[in-house]
């Protein structure tokens with residue numbers, strides 16, 4: 554019911570004043586009677602106010618004090634609002650309780666980190682997986698507690714596109730998969746999962762490939778050796794047999810290349826960073842690779858050119874870097890037509906060092922680019938077999954770059970050519986060239 558309290562109060566007040574005036578009139582004390590009446594009215598109002606105040610202050614407020622009229626309505630409405638808010642709070646607490654109980658039950662660790670990189674909250678699994686302790690570690694920088702150079706690089710680097718996989722800080726035999734998501738204003742959520750089992754399976758796969766490759770190597774060396782001897786003494790053999798022997802030798806050579814590449818990949822995957830992290834000066838390395846590229850080009854006659862900032866050197870393994878750059882240069886030669894141009898450039902800038910191998914060959918359709926570094930991925934199997942490729946070249950390039958804190962950028966336009974650029978982080982530069990010093 555919607556009562557007009559303003560007019561009701563006015564009427565009430567007018568009634569008090571008129572009643573008191575009437576009562577005081579016969580005695581000739583109208584003013585005194587009205588003042589007395591208003592004082593009583595004020596006293597009643599103040600009493601209600603004090604009761605309301607006491608009720609609001611009470612620790613566990615129950616039903617509000619009884620009152621009539623406007624005071625009754627005010628108290629009633631306040632009580633109803635309070636009950637509503639209490640119900641909402643209870644519902645919210647129940648939801649939070651359930652969320653907390655479910656995160657506690659999770660086997661994956663969830664960690665909240667504030668914008669300064671300090672720990673804010675974590676579930677129980679974080680204590681088992683990362684050894685965080687409640688409450689000592691609260692507010693501590695996460696990089697002080699998860700002490701691993703790769704974790705610090707990843708967490709502080711801020712590029713969370715790919716998850717990080719690393720050995721557990723508590724147990725070297727356990728492997729963790731870490732995913733960081735940004736939220737709020739610079740806050741971060743870490744999801745850590747135990748992937749030991751998956752890691753073991755992956756390790757078994759790698760070991761299997763490495764073992765099979767290794768086991769095939771010796772018999773293949775024997776076969777190629779005998780084929781060579783047979784071919785050397787094939788003067789009396791019929792042309793048919795000579796052709797067959799030639800093809801056998803060619804295919805055995807391909808198999809040997811594939812096995813060598815598989816073994817190299819297995820070696821690259823076995824450790825995180827190259828053991829021999831020494832300065833490798835790029836100019837002589839690239840010049841000698843170009844020399845090999847010219848030899849591969851042979852009579853076809855590609856034009857190979859090199860532009861390299863003098864003295865530019867990278868930290869890393871010379872053997873691995875040679876294998877990375879020569880795969881790119883040899884691909885450029887293999888896949889560009891006769892007389893094609895191959896340009897190799899090496900330079901550095903604020904973002905780090907770069908080595909680009911550009912050709913004016915057939916180019917690659919954009920749909921192939923994301924899968925190009927997968928093992929055995931080829932655009933055209935027939936073309937690949939004619940070029941003698943193993944399908945592992947770009948996978949090797951990718952792994953060498955990962956181990957040298959670098960990445961591969963492929964830019965290609967069908968019909969115009971391709972440019973494969975290896976980008977290395979500034980920390981990987983061993984020597985600043987005179988130009989940038």
Ligand code: ADP
Nearest residue numbers: 884885888931932937942943944945946947948
């Ligand atoms: P392969 O041993 O077959 O050359 P790679 O991993 O080196 O294997 O290359 C994968 C595929 O990418 C090749 O089969 C080829 O189709 C394509 N490719 C690589 N480099 C080039 C290039 N410079 N121009 C055109 N296609 C290329």
